[in-house]
Amino acid sequence: MGFFNFEPLTLPPEAEALRGDVRAFLDEAMADKRPVDRAFNWMGRDREFSRKLGQQGWIGMTWPKKYGGHERTFLERYVLLEELLAAGAPVASHWVADRQSGPMILNIGTEEQREFFLPKIAAGEFSFCIGMSEPDSGSDLAATRxxxxxVDGGWKLSGTKVWTSGAHTADWMIGLFRNDSDPASKHEGLTQYLIDMKSDGLNIRPIINLAGQHHFNECVFDEVFVPDDRVIGTVGNGWKQVTSELAFERSGPERYLSCIQLVIEMLRLAKDADDPALNEELGRLTAHVMTLRRMSLAVAGKLQRGENPALEASVVKDVGGVFEQALPEIAQRLLGDEPTLKDGTDFQEVLAFLMQEAPSFSLRGGTREILRGIIARGLGLR
Structure with missing residues (x-):
């Protein structure tokens, strides 16, 4: 039977030393941002901000210097992510590329792919999206159709990808497609491709969410040509590759800090309120955050040691999603303010935005049912 291994981890001095530099940078770069702007957290897009981070050496910071990286540790990167998320920095333009597309190219890409893509990602110049989910398939990636x-010199891609975050602003996609129409198992015959988002035959349609935001997209492929040198990894090995990739997506501090601006606003209000119930609940929420942080740090430690954190990452994502979705309701119950996005207090505006966004937190990165299936298999229960 499997088990979870959340080995306790203390951040080393070089990681903590970075924290002050990042805070000083953010104090200047984020000086004009309102609390509701910061509530966008890792969904906020700003190409110029990403370029500034690249100039600081804070994108691709663990990668080899020959590819534009800085050969720093995963734990230093973890501190950077904590500070960016806590400040509500607009990181979405480089987030996917830095978190998973770049590491994937580094690990299984060709030398030509590394030399072409990685320096541009590290400079904040290339933005990536992920082409995994499809209509009527939920989070079952093995159901990819x-x-x-x-074809001569490459491949032609046809079909639809949905819930594709940031596809409308991305330069590239890593997409999962079925290259074998009749595999022995549905987990076989899948391949991943590096796809130029300006390709002929690729139609990107917006999906507007409950908050009126354009974050998700439907991407329709009509015989989109991809050359052979843009296959990533091995033809037919897409299932193994994509499940390894998802460990990067599910384990970071973004899985419990998406609603941190709401907690910050509650703490500000609590300073002026003599409310034991509010203080007790804030203590409970703080304990939840710190527990999730310890779990997420343990996953970062696994990555630093070159271990596979897929099981633990699924737990962090599942527990973090439950926690974050509960926060807006808890906040409104305790403080009694009505959420409003127009002419409200900072708390009311942040609450209104996150009430509309929170339903998506248990979808992105894999639905709760899929995650719990992964956890059950890891424990030997199915």
């Missing part, structure tokens, strides 16, 4: 047909 979008197909790749081999």
């Amino acid at each position: 979008a197909k790749a047909v081999k």
